[in-house]
Amino acid sequence: MNKKVLVLGEDTRSFLSVIRSLGKAGYQVDVVCYDRQSPSLKSVYISNAYFLNYQSYTQSEWLEALIELVKIEKYDALFPCDERAIFPLFENKDKFPPSCVLAIPNQEVIEHLFDKSTTKQIAIKCGVPVARGEIITLKDKSLDYLQTHFGQKFVIKPTLSFKSEQLSKRQKVEIVDTQEQLSQYTKYIDAEDQFLIEEYFTGIGEGVSLLAMNGQVQHLFAHARVNEPRAGGGSSYRKAIPVDAGMAESCIKLCEATKFNGVGMFEFKKNQTTGDWILIEVNARFWGSLPLAIHAGIDFPADYAKALFGELTPHKLPNQQYNLKAYARSLSNDLYDTKAEFEYDLQHGDVLKGVYRLFKRGIGYGRLLSNETIDSYDAKDKAPFKEEVKQFYRNTLGGKIRKVLSKPTHTTSEMNRLMAMLYVAPSVSIKFVCYGNIMRSPMAHKTLQTLCNQVDLDWQIDSFGFHQNENRQSPVECIKGAKNIGIDLDTHRSQWLKQSAVNPDDDIIFIFDERNSDLLSSFYDCKNVFNLAHFVPSGLGQHQEIADPYGNGDEAVKYCYLLVVEAVKNIFEQYLKVNSK
Structure with missing residues (x-):
């Protein structure tokens, strides 16, 4: 009987690669996918897909559901593809059945190679070159101070890509040399947050990937970035290169020092002029x-x-x-990166340079005829690639064409669909969902509740947001704007929409814009979703969204609330009309 494994992730690089590799090796592959829209879910090598994520589940709910799934399905092994699963698996490994092997790093690797500051320390101890830098609080530091200490261009690194207590948010590395970049980065950080600040090292990114068991390296593979993203971060296009002897020696030293057990990619940067190189970081897991x-x-x-x-x-x-x-290239990421580079050149008045770079990168696609592959493509598993292309088209050119050519949603058909659901429902449960649950959704909730109270209509009505910071008040301008039309938002406090609050078959959910719709589609199991904008009376125009007025002042709130109230009244009045017949 084939062994049964569970792979956890979402992307078309590491996650999809692990699925295909294990599927081709004869394992039965099930997945826990964070994103319901992931192209990877189209793979023929997936037997069963389950959806657990940190948007619609708390971390404790996520863990409990995963443990229960493993016990029921009796998996032989779990393969997490990033820290969002590695951290909780490591911290709770004793809660999983002993018969299930967890493909996670060992204690020493977790302690030394996941935190960039401790990675730096052990690298120095092993004689591995690293950039000059130090751990500091960033909020109170000026650009002048940082450039004086770390150079005109410097790198801001969160010590962890994911904090174990906040696995829903990936922390970003940023290359900075302007006040605008620094201000944008520090806008939402806390005063006590610490970062590793390093001088910028000029060079090309190279990676040494390996498999090691108990500190003994079994495989070594090296690659270089063909294109280096201007703002830093992961590469979208890479090529195989020979393993540098010095880098290999450094990897072996670090593996021996940490008794490295598992897979990983050791990221370096090499100056092509001098030949000097430094260790950037270690990804002690499957890599992009x-x-x-x-x-x-x-x-x-x-x-x-x-x-x-x-x-x-x-x-x-x-x-x-x-x-x-x-x-190999990540198709969507490479196209977005190419677009960003071209726009940068145009913005800086360097049209010829931009056209040349665009032409050069376009010519590079000719390698697909020989030794190149696209991450999501496999001759025996084409569906993920096709889905990635479809999604890229929808999110770029297709989206623009759709906005220009699409006809407004027919309010009558949407209203008929809604009335049919309300008519047959044994009990009505309605939820209004916007991003933060402090402006639009509470206004819709309170308006409909007020109307229902006037006729003793026993509907269950509530409102939620995708923002996970709960118990926030509505802004002053919203409280004032609502009060002007007889609605009290003074006591409202925001709620985070969790999957446990949603009855997929029975709840009727109203959203306000495309962003709300995308989040619901990606992270929640819900079937009866309507856009409240489609119910705005025709006298106020055709609307595809009721825009978030956040930060746009009293007039924006006033107009938003006009649309919300009239849409809700339209639904309510139509229901009374249909029910009176």
Whole structure:
């Protein structure tokens, strides 16, 4: 009987690569996917998909649901693809059945290689070159202070990509050399938050990927970034290169020092002029450029699974045999990166340079005819690639065309659909959902509740937001604007919409804009969703959204509330009319 494994993630790089690798190796692959819209879910190698995420579940709910799933399905192994699953699995490993192997890093790796500051310390101890820098509080530091200490251009690094207590939010590395960039980055951080600030090292990103068991390296694979993102962050286009002997030695030292057990990618930066290089960080998990390594000939996920099940024959020396001509790109990310580079050149008046770069990157797609692959593409599993292309089109050109050519949603058909649901419902449960639950949704909630109270209509009505910071008051301008039309928002406090608050089959959910719709589609199980904007009476025009008035003053709130109230009244009056017949 084939072993049964559960893979946790969402992207079309590491997550999809692990799914395909294990599926081709003969394992039954189930997944826990954070995003219901992920193209990876189209893979033919997935037997069953489950949806647990940190938007619609608290961290404790997520963990409890996962443990219950593992016990019921009796998985032989769990393969987490990032820290959102690695941290809770590591911290609660004793709660999982002993028969289920957890593909997570060992204690020493967690302690030393996930925090960028401790990674820096152990690298220095092992004699591995790193950038000059230090841990400081950032909120009170001026640009002048930072540039004096770290150079004209410097790098801001959160010590952790994800905080274990806030797994819903990924923290971002930023390259900074202007006041605007610094102000934008520090806008939402707290005074006590600490960051690793380093001088900027000029060079090209290179990575050394490896599989090690108990500190002994089994495979080594190296890649370089073909294009370096201007603002930093992950690469969208990479190529295989020979393993640098010095980098390999550094990786082996760090693996021995931490008794490294698992997979990882050690990220370096190399100056092409001097040949000098530094260690940037360690991703002690499956990494974004994993599709390139597999395409080049080293199947890290399959061999990791063999090692976990005691089926891998150890190498005395690390295997470094792979196709040095291999290239791979993340299609959507590369197209967005190309667009951003071109727009940057245009904004800075360098049209010729922009056109040249655009042409050069376009020519690079010719490699697809030889040694290049696209992360989401596989000849035996084409559906994820097709879905990625569809989503990219919808989010770019297709979206613009749709806005220009699309006809307004027919209010009558939407109203008829809603009335039919209300008519057959044994009890009516309505939820209004906007982003923050402090402006639009509470106004709709209170308006409908007031109307229902006037005719003793026993509907269950509530409002929620996607923002996870609860118990926030409505802004002053909203309280004042609502009071002017007889609605009291003074006592309202925001609520975060959790999946536990939603009855997928029976609840009627009203959203206000496309962003609300996207969040519901990605993270929640709900079937009966309506856009309140489609119920605004025709005398006020055709509307595809009721825009968030946040930060736009009293007049924006006044207009927003006009649309909200009239839409709610329209629904209510139509219901009374239909029910009186």
